[in-house]
Amino acid sequence: MVRVLLRFPEKIVNQPIIAQVLLQHRITLNIIAAHVDFHGGNVLIEVPKEHVEKAVNAFKERGVFVSFPKLIEVDKDRCLNCGACYSLCPVGAISIGEDYSISFDKEKCIGSPCGLCVDACPARVIKLTKELNLSVLSDEERGSN
């Protein structure tokens, strides 16, 4: 599965765009996080790898800004294993093990739409980095995040 961040500008936020894309292109997707109000919306979705290109193009055609979220990258060698990040994670991607070591679940992490843990790290070892380099987006779009 590939995480895709959709941004709906104000002028199209009242249209049922996600539903249209699903029905027309018969793709599946999973909504991970969403914040929508009348000024616009940010929706983080997960799409099967084989549908990414189709989905991205379909959303772009309808005026949605598409980008791939940055995911957290942790320098485990420099990690203090303190756990300062633990309580900030809203999706339970950070856990404290039996031996009190801190681990990060990249599958659960929602990445750049959140990023709450990054500035809570006293060792400064958590960074948001780009994971994906898919050809569906132009360089400019990839850099827009």
Add this chain to the structure above:
Amino acid sequence: MLEKKRTVEEINEKIKKGDVQVLTALEMKKLVESSGVEVAFKEVDVVTTGTFGAMCSSGAVINLGHSDPPIKIQNAWINDVPVCHPGAAVDLYIGATLMSETRPFEYGGGHVIEDLISGKEVELRATAYGTDCYPRTQLRTTITKDDLNQFYLINFRNCYQRYVCATNSRDETIYTYMGKLLPRFGNATFSGAGELNPLMNDPDYETIGIGTRIFLGGTQGYVIGEGTQHDPKNQLGTIMVRGDCKKMNPKFIRGAAFTKYGTTLYVGIGIPIPILNIGLAKKTAVRDEDIKVPIVDYGVPVRDRPKLGVVSYKELRSGTITINGKKVKVSPLSSLKTAVEIAETLKKWIEEGLFYLTAPVERLPGDTEFKPMKQREKAFLVRDIVQKAVTCREDEEIKEVAKKIIEYSVNHVVVVNDKGELTGIVTSWDVTKAVADGKSKLSDIITRKVITARLEEPIEAAARRMVQYQISALPVIDHQRKVLGIVTSEDVTKILGR
């Protein structure tokens, strides 16, 4: 029955012979639980403890040797961190919380100490006024730890016996020395190793005092007395320590940065507790559930912050605690993993005859008090300067609001609902802009995300928030968001600017 006892000398004899019995504090607790205190006392000679957390009152003294021509350093910087000059000529003290002038809040004294211990080269700059005996006024060079004469960690306050749990009642995220605290009790943090903490395993300081040899930063160091703010009556004991940085391991001594608070140093400390009597066997069996700390609201920036309850280290370790009936995730700030490793390392050193125990020359005091600062001036609270707020309803016309601004000669009108609860704010600038833009509906110009103040806050905190958000007034609200008044930057300046 006579109380059975053993002495430090007897234990050292056993270390020498290689038949000393050492357990880590975690192992000791299990043994006492399974076999009882009597057996544990009989079988165990030493219990090792450990802690690894942010200890801000840490720093290192370095001696640079003399330059040619010589300099009596007045100001000095290492990697752009201003390092204090506490003595004559070429001695410097690198305080952990001193921050780089070029990378503040990211790099500081703690990092300089870590870098030097790691063997890295650092840049030293110094200035001086020049004397007949020390004519030099400028200095720039690079140094490593090998170039230094002395490089000693001298920490005035380390190893807090236990520490409070921090949370935040405010509507905004705050950044503190207790880490990042989300709005409206969104999370909590705590520090300390709980049942593994050195002082917690010898709470009457029977074996810890001046001259106690300890694990410090990966090598052997010493307790040189009680730490500052040592508060034994409240189980908040601290120690002052000294150790040779040149022999330390950067794994157990790490620079760190707390966003918007500053830099610090993570220090690893382990203390061996000789089990001299059965009482100590019992004390080293202390469990996380027995160690309780208050939950403190860091959202209220006063000395005696409000307490919201009491929680044990066991609950804190579970990852979730309850505050005001709500489940809240809680972060440790110190590493229990490294604390365990320290206790295990110290155990190994003793077993292998690399570490001998010392009896203290003088015990830590058990009766000192931690007094607040003597102040000559009264602290002013928002309560002391709050004024009646001019309010309006959302359905009023902009014209009405403009009239109120003129009539009461104010710049801010607070928008409230039927219950008097805050829903927004309108400024004279908003009204002027509405006229210029041809807007007529009040609801279009209301600012809804309002920065507020509380009655019991010091006015410095309110002033800081106004500067931070570049605004000139804060509605004062209660916990139900009911508007109690307003404070303006003018009123704050009248007091602070005296």
